[in-house]
Amino acid sequence: MSVSKLKVGCAGLGRMGKRHALNFLERTPRAELVAASSPDDAELEWAKAHLAPYGVKLYKNYDDMLKHEGLQAVVVASATAVHADQAIKAINADKDVLCEKPLSTSPEISQTVVDAAAKKPHLKVMCGFSRRFDTSYRDAYNKMQTGFIGSPSVMRSQTCDKLDPTGFFVAYAQFSGGIFVDCSIHDIDLALWFFGQDSKVKSVSAVGITAVEPDLRKHNDRDNAIGLVEFYNGKIAYFYASRMMAAGQEDTTEIIGTKGKLAVNTQPSLNHVHIYDNSGIRREIPQHYYDRFEYAFVTESNEFTACCLDNKELPLKLEAAVQAVRIGAALQEALITGKKIFFDEAGNRSEQAKL
Amino acid sequence: MSVSKLKVGCAGLGRMGKRHALNFLERTPRAELVAASSPDDAELEWAKAHLAPYGVKLYKNYDDMLKHEGLQAVVVASATAVHADQAIKAINADKDVLCEKPLSTSPEISQTVVDAAAKKPHLKVMCGFSRRFDTSYRDAYNKMQTGFIGSPSVMRSQTCDKLDPTGFFVAYAQFSGGIFVDCSIHDIDLALWFFGQDSKVKSVSAVGITAVEPDLRKHNDRDNAIGLVEFYNGKIAYFYASRMMAAGQEDTTEIIGTKGKLAVNTQPSLNHVHIYDNSGIRREIPQHYYDRFEYAFVTESNEFTACCLDNKELPLKLEAAVQAVRIGAALQEALITGKKIFFDEAGNRSEQAKL
Amino acid sequence: MSVSKLKVGCAGLGRMGKRHALNFLERTPRAELVAASSPDDAELEWAKAHLAPYGVKLYKNYDDMLKHEGLQAVVVASATAVHADQAIKAINADKDVLCEKPLSTSPEISQTVVDAAAKKPHLKVMCGFSRRFDTSYRDAYNKMQTGFIGSPSVMRSQTCDKLDPTGFFVAYAQFSGGIFVDCSIHDIDLALWFFGQDSKVKSVSAVGITAVEPDLRKHNDRDNAIGLVEFYNGKIAYFYASRMMAAGQEDTTEIIGTKGKLAVNTQPSLNHVHIYDNSGIRREIPQHYYDRFEYAFVTESNEFTACCLDNKELPLKLEAAVQAVRIGAALQEALITGKKIFFDEAGNRSEQAKL
Amino acid sequence: MSVSKLKVGCAGLGRMGKRHALNFLERTPRAELVAASSPDDAELEWAKAHLAPYGVKLYKNYDDMLKHEGLQAVVVASATAVHADQAIKAINADKDVLCEKPLSTSPEISQTVVDAAAKKPHLKVMCGFSRRFDTSYRDAYNKMQTGFIGSPSVMRSQTCDKLDPTGFFVAYAQFSGGIFVDCSIHDIDLALWFFGQDSKVKSVSAVGITAVEPDLRKHNDRDNAIGLVEFYNGKIAYFYASRMMAAGQEDTTEIIGTKGKLAVNTQPSLNHVHIYDNSGIRREIPQHYYDRFEYAFVTESNEFTACCLDNKELPLKLEAAVQAVRIGAALQEALITGKKIFFDEAGNRSEQAKL
Structure with missing residues (x-):
């Protein structure tokens, strides 16, 4: 056999x-x-x-x-x-x-x-989208699905990279689509996952700075940016992306519902070790996203394989990837132009806030 | 004697x-x-x-x-x-x-x-402003002052109240000035304290929802709101205020600098007890802001008294209180109108983003 | 009036x-x-x-x-x-x-x-006994009293001082009664409090070392010691005392019951600040016992005063202090002689383990 | 190829x-x-x-x-x-x-x-010995090897299983060799690893109870036991083993040195999720040892394979397994007889404590 x-x-x-x-x-x-x-x-x-x-x-x-x-x-x-x-x-x-x-x-x-x-x-x-395969995000999602936190209403999510003093990110910014498309895309995808894939964007706004890499402005990018996204279903999300974390990779998410909250990685840690010395008690944290999400990628390859071999439904729809890029690109535009951008329920640009 | x-x-x-x-x-x-x-x-x-x-x-x-x-x-x-x-x-x-x-x-x-x-x-x-007298905020401020985190660049701060199912906050909203003036005022004050009292606002934007108390809309208020503030000195802050926390009071602040980060109360706790049962390991958290800041108020009364008796300089200027209300009121306006609000460097309203 | x-x-x-x-x-x-x-x-x-x-x-x-x-x-x-x-x-x-x-x-x-x-x-x-007035210990005690952890059965408790490189503790050891009488007395008192003041000791054993202060041996003392206490009511306790903590004061207690566990200060912290730098995420901890128990002493003076003025029952009996010294002195003897010491139910020395 | x-x-x-x-x-x-x-x-x-x-x-x-x-x-x-x-x-x-x-x-x-x-x-x-292959234990060991904590002097280590109400452990106790041989063997092995494989035992003592499974006494076993081990090289270790944890598997180790401390798993967690509800903030923990050590077993099979194929030295000597059983069996004897057991430097039983 x-x-x-x-x-x-x-x-x-x-x-x-x-x-x-x-x-x-x-x-x-x-x-x-x-x-x-x-x-x-x-x-x-x-x-x-x-x-x-x-x-x-x-x-x-x-x-x-x-x-x-x-x-x-x-x-x-x-x-x-x-x-x-x-x-x-x-x-x-x-x-x-x-x-x-x-x-x-x-x-x-x-x-x-x-x-x-x-x-x-x-x-x-x-x-x-690797986080869809991470055990912690899945655990949070499953707990939310049980109704545990009531109606999920607010999401805070951040993708924050360790400071890379080589300036790598400046060169990379030429092709990355900007910090919201490159980093926050994960957080945006999480918002769509947790709030429902059919959540429609009402407005986006953003601010950003170049605290460590002024040259990013040449490529219409920033090293720290915060974005607000408002959805028509009465939910809101805010995203923080950064290239200047000192301690390591800090990818953190909170899903706040009407009855409770689920937090993923608000207390980052590399492993189970705590270090006690005269500076206090400390733990190390993952330095790069692959340190954090290595097993999510392994799960991804295994589940993709199983779906192909067994003709099962994929855990996320391809359309999700387009939705996330669309929101990320709008946030990046809001970041660079300084304008708040409004959408009607059909997804088209609109001049005014719909109240 | x-x-x-x-x-x-x-x-x-x-x-x-x-x-x-x-x-x-x-x-x-x-x-x-x-x-x-x-x-x-x-x-x-x-x-x-x-x-x-x-x-x-x-x-x-x-x-x-x-x-x-x-x-x-x-x-x-x-x-x-x-x-x-x-x-x-x-x-x-x-x-x-x-x-x-x-x-x-x-x-x-x-x-x-x-x-x-x-x-x-x-x-x-x-x-x-009670947080100015809290030992944790002061410790963070003093550490920042030593240059430990480089240049403080981004602040995340939230004032989140425990859900009060009696609807108290609806009645209260009539007089409170709105969630940004009532709650986020503390976070705004922290931003001015940590970023410098002379930080000038460039723009504010905000979104909010009524997830648990739709009646707040009558008073032009929301039960969850997120605000973005951009300063002319290249610093940015974002604030979250909520009336629907399940676990208790969650007042949390992060000050992110070019070389490090200081976090205040990202792991809230009421005391030093951890409870182990078949639901896991848990700690309780303060239920109300006074549980969290009781000793800050005591320090406040003692320091105010000492300044009066000894004719010493007060730890914060009265002007700070006006600045904070001004920003809070602008955020509240942005929240209700849906508009991003711009200021010139003199503090006057401006029609357009200054890039 | x-x-x-x-x-x-x-x-x-x-x-x-x-x-x-x-x-x-x-x-x-x-x-x-x-x-x-x-x-x-x-x-x-x-x-x-x-x-x-x-x-x-x-x-x-x-x-x-x-x-x-x-x-x-x-x-x-x-x-x-x-x-x-x-x-x-x-x-x-x-x-x-x-x-x-x-x-x-x-x-x-x-x-x-x-x-x-x-x-x-x-x-x-x-x-x-200051810990009797500490809010965390009281919270744990009250939770235990509700039956929450079932029958309290095992206690781990430690009193660990920050390393004092001046050698202060060597001179002090002359009068202190030894590390079990000076430090562990608090933990012993906790065991009697949580297990019941009438708990009768069946055996004590102990080991210790002088890892940093060999001169302590002159005074029949050690800088690190571990003691085991067995009670006739089927409960056991183990204590660790040390003079060489690097990070600060670490006074920690776990009360393990048949249905749950309560832990006090297993994650020590000075305040609500977390520090993020390239060594990881860290918090500082109290340096001395008074940093940790300052407010317990304030509560102690207030409650003592109230008991005197209002003729109320004191929160702990004077006998408790004798019981704790008796056990501490037995542990110290077991530490120095290397012998396990047995007691009969009347509290008298006995030659053999009662099985 | x-x-x-x-x-x-x-x-x-x-x-x-x-x-x-x-x-x-x-x-x-x-x-x-x-x-x-x-x-x-x-x-x-x-x-x-x-x-x-x-x-x-x-x-x-x-x-x-x-x-x-x-x-x-x-x-x-x-x-x-x-x-x-x-x-x-x-x-x-x-x-x-x-x-x-x-x-x-x-x-x-x-x-x-x-x-x-x-x-x-x-x-x-x-x-x-699976913990030898666990990334956290290895990280702690490597940090210790750099001299970071000075001379490792005291070890606290525990292997504590979740309460299994089916009584499985009673039947199992017939063959397990007792709680010190079955559970603490891991902690003993850690002590030998961290203190040096040639550490010679000077004395062992132990106490134990049957808090939830009185029938264990039939098989000369206990459901909670604490053991003290004293080594001739001036180091001491204490072990706690239990069958009645409410929250899950709690395998925790602290290595206390003259200049610092390394702690493994003092804050157990299943994953990166924190749950906020009206009972506080909580995290779940592994339920069984395989949940905690799954990847250590995978590393074990991979490293064993590499050693065989490449004729490399194995990461731990076979003799280690005998040493650990010997200490575990002595602790179990001390537990059951109530006696403190002494050894001379050659490893033979001795009647008296060597001071």
């Missing part, structure tokens, strides 16, 4: 690509990583050492990888700029797709992936 | 008045509570039992109390509506004044108190 | 004496500190500056103070060696007595105070 | 056997689970569904499994009573061995495994 595994190819072998490739190779029992592609020679060298010995075929060209014999699914973990293009090509080649977030920094381009997927309803196409 | 004490009168014997009266009677060694006034018979009854036996003279009429022989200072702890009037009368009668916050819900009326005090520079006139 | 206050004299003006004197002077509204005594000139100088201006009469001789006109109660806060003697003299002079712990490092001498008090049942005589 | 994997067989498919089998099957990339054995039909049924489809050969007889073609290593995860026998057979069959703890409840039988392994120095034979 034999057990069939999902044959997966990984597009892109950069920071996240390597992680996805290894997760599918080693930590996704029902998947078999059969192929990987990267246009980058250094990345391919890494793959020769770490993937090829386990039978993974390497491709310099993504299109060639798509033709790999028996390939069933593709993980798109390349540069954001090619996410949508590669995802659409994979869809057209009849592959299931797990695409790193965001589909695109543009809501319109993001939508083209949804449109392509709509034509192939038998395929599993998912944009990987 | 004898030690002279500050002779104090307390105006108003409601919830806060009683506390102030007892604090000056029993917990302020250098002060002597000599008089108290209230127009309310029930309050006077209470005072007959609790204050009179210790030699405190009671007055039904505030103006009469002001003429009490030897009276040196007045604590104004009456209804907000008469704060300014009583404070000005006391100033004019040459008394030192400790006035409960806010001076008034109107910035203009608040300013009249400042104007009156300006004519009597020898008097000590202070508006009591 | 006048209110009568308890006229109190303070014996001893050393570290704790000063605190008690000031607490009765300034923070005990129903008491009036009328006298204080110390054989030490430096202490009397301090008193001239801080007590005399408020009408406190100073005495170099304790016996003279006892004759102070109208004196009603005495706080014995002198050196431990004279606690019992001074307490007995005060009792014989018909004064209410609040005596610092321990009555004596000797159980026999401690008992003489109880015997003296027994002859004057109209007097209030109390040994001040 | 091909990558060779370690061919592993799993002996025993009970609660822990299933976990080990799946860990080697799915979460140990460099291992290949090729065989599994169990005398129990129900366990074999489970294996038919969960292991056989992936090519795992099933055996009813352990000896037959040992002859499986190409088998390189055996995981002994059967009943404790057969651990030693199966381990020795595997050693004699020239297999690497990972044996669940304890090797045996008897120190003498445990030693026979060490003796067998000593004759086959080329084999990797390890007893799996």
Whole structure:
């Protein structure tokens, strides 16, 4: 008796690509990583050492990888700029797709992936919002679903990176879509998840500063930004994104309901160790988002695989990724123009606040 | 050898008045509570039992109390509506004044108190922002002053009350000035304290909902509101105020600097007890702001007394109270109109965002 | 109408004496500190500056103070060696007595105070175990009393001082009775409080080391010691005392019952501040026991005063202080001899474990 | 190019056997689970569904499994009573061995495994003390190794299980060796790890009660026990083991050094969620040890595999397992007899405390 595994190819072998490739190779029992592609020679060298010995075929060209014999699914973990293009090509080649977030920094381009997927309803196409797979967020969501906090009404959520003194984020800002699209997209997705995917935005406003990286202004970005989002269903959310945390990654969320509150990671910790010295009692915290969400990514690859093999419904809809980008882009516009932006219930811009 | 004490009168014997009266009677060694006034018979009854036996003279009429022989200072702890009037009368009668916050819900009326005090520079006139006297806030402030967190850049602060199912807050909203003036005023004051009292507002925006008390809308108020304040010195603050916390009072502040962060009360606790049962590990938290800030009020009465007796500088300027009301009122307007409000550097309204 | 206050004299003006004197002077509204005594000139100088201006009469001789006109109660806060003697003299002079712990490092001498008090049942005589007046311990005790944790069965309690590199504790060990009598006495008292004052000891055993102060061995003492106490009512307690904490004072207690657990101070904190920097997230903790228990001492002076004035039952019996010293001295003996010590149900030494 | 994997067989498919089998099957990339054995039909049924489809050969007889073609290593995860026998057979069959703890409840039988392994120095034979593979314990150990806490001097460690009202532990006590051998063995192993594997015991003493399961006395066991261990190197450790925690599994360790302290799990938590309701703020905690140590077991299987394949030194010596059982058995004897037990430096019983 034999057990069939999902044959997966990984597009892109950069920071996240390597992680996805290894997760599918080693930590996704029902998947078999059969192929990987990267246009980058250094990345391919890494793959020769770490993937090829386990039978993974390497491709310099993504299109060639798509033709790999028996390939069933593709993980798109390349540069954001090619996410949508590669995802659409994979869809057209009849592959299931797990695409790193965001589909695109543009809501319109993001939508083209949804449109392509709509034509192939038998395929599993998912944009990987890692927090949806995190045990803590899921625990909070499940508790909310029981009615425990009454009606969820206010969300506070932040994605705050450790200060990287190398200035990496300045260069990165050219392509990231801005701090609300790059960071807060996770928080926005959480708001849509917890408040209901059909929550319609009424207004967005935002402020931001460049406290440590004035050069971010060249790319219409900020290193600290706060955004307010008002929904037509009587719910409100506020988001804080930052690039200058001293202690490490601080991704925190509170869901405040009419009868209670659920807080995720308001007391960050790396592990179970407390350190007592003459400065007091302290704990260390994760330094980067992957330290915090490593197992969420493993769960993601396993659940995606199970959905493909067993033809089960994906845990989140592809449309969610477009909604989140749309709100993130509006917040970024509000941040840069200083204007509050209003929407009517159909989602179109409106001149005035609807009271 | 004898030690002279500050002779104090307390105006108003409601919830806060009683506390102030007892604090000056029993917990302020250098002060002597000599008089108290209230127009309310029930309050006077209470005072007959609790204050009179210790030699405190009671007055039904505030103006009469002001003429009490030897009276040196007045604590104004009456209804907000008469704060300014009583404070000005006391100033004019040459008394030192400790006035409960806010001076008034109107910035203009608040300013009249400042104007009156300006004519009597020898008097000590202070508006009591209790958090300025709290050991935790002071510890955070002192640590910030050492440069420990670099340049303070972002403040998150919230004043969140326990849900009071009696609907008390609906009636109260008629006079409170709204949730930003009533609750967030403390957070606004903290922002001015930590960012510098001369911080000038560039814009304010706000959103709010009535999740548990729809009737608040009658009084142009909300039960949950979030406000954004942008300052001309490149700092930003965001405030959350709520009337619907399930666990108790949650007054939390984070001051985020370019090199570190200071958090006050992100892990609220009533005392040092942890309770382990089959629901997990839990701690109780203060139910009301006085549970949290009781000792801050005691410190306030003691420090005010010392400043009067020793002719020392007060720990906060009276002007601070006007600034805070001005920002609170603008946030409340932004909340109700849905509009983002802009200011020029002189503090006047402006039509457009200054980029 | 006048209110009568308890006229109190303070014996001893050393570290704790000063605190008690000031607490009765300034923070005990129903008491009036009328006298204080110390054989030490430096202490009397301090008193001239801080007590005399408020009408406190100073005495170099304790016996003279006892004759102070109208004196009603005495706080014995002198050196431990004279606690019992001074307490007995005060009792014989018909004064209410609040005596610092321990009555004596000797159980026999401690008992003489109880015997003296027994002859004057109209007097209030109390040994001040500060934790009995701490809000957290009281909260835990009250929760236990409701049956919340079922039957309390196991206690872990520790009294751990911050490392004092001056070697103070070596000199102090000559008179302290040893670490179990000096420090663990509080934990032992807690065990008797929570398990029932009539709990009878079945066995004690102990181990200890001198990790930082080898010279303590000269005085038959240790800088770290752990003791086990077994009671005849099927309950057990274990105590840890240390002189070498790096972060500060760590006085922690857990009461483990058949249905739940109550923990006091398992997460010590000085205040509500958390500090985020590149070493992680940290909080400071109290450095000395008075930082931790300051308000317990204030409550103690107020409750003692109320019991005297209103002829109410004291919150703890004087016998409790003898019981605690007896167990502490047995633990200290077990520590030094290395032997496990057994008792029969009458409290007499026994050669063998009773199984 | 091909990558060779370690061919592993799993002996025993009970609660822990299933976990080990799946860990080697799915979460140990460099291992290949090729065989599994169990005398129990129900366990074999489970294996038919969960292991056989992936090519795992099933055996009813352990000896037959040992002859499986190409088998390189055996995981002994059967009943404790057969651990030693199966381990020795595997050693004699020239297999690497990972044996669940304890090797045996008897120190003498445990030693026979060490003796067998000593004759086959080329084999990797390890007893799996899971905490040695836990990231928090490793972090604490590494911090200690840097000298951060000075000289480690005192250890407090506890293994406390959630109350299991089914009475399971009464039946289990027949075979477990008692609470100190079954539970505290982990804490004892930690003491030897942190204090040095060559730490020699000077004395042990213990007390215990049956607070919830009086029937444990039939099997010479207790449901709550506290043990003291004194070492000749001037270090002391105290252990608490319990079967009656209300909130869940509470395995906590503190390592107290002359300059600082490291605490592991003094604030247990299941995940990053805090729950706010009208009872306060609470977090849930792991319910069973596997919830807490799941990833430690995965690390264990991966590291054992790497040591076998790469001929690297195992992270802990087999002798450690005998030392721990020896101390555990002495504590259990002290618990039951009520006697303090002394050892000379050679490890032999001694009548008197050596001072």
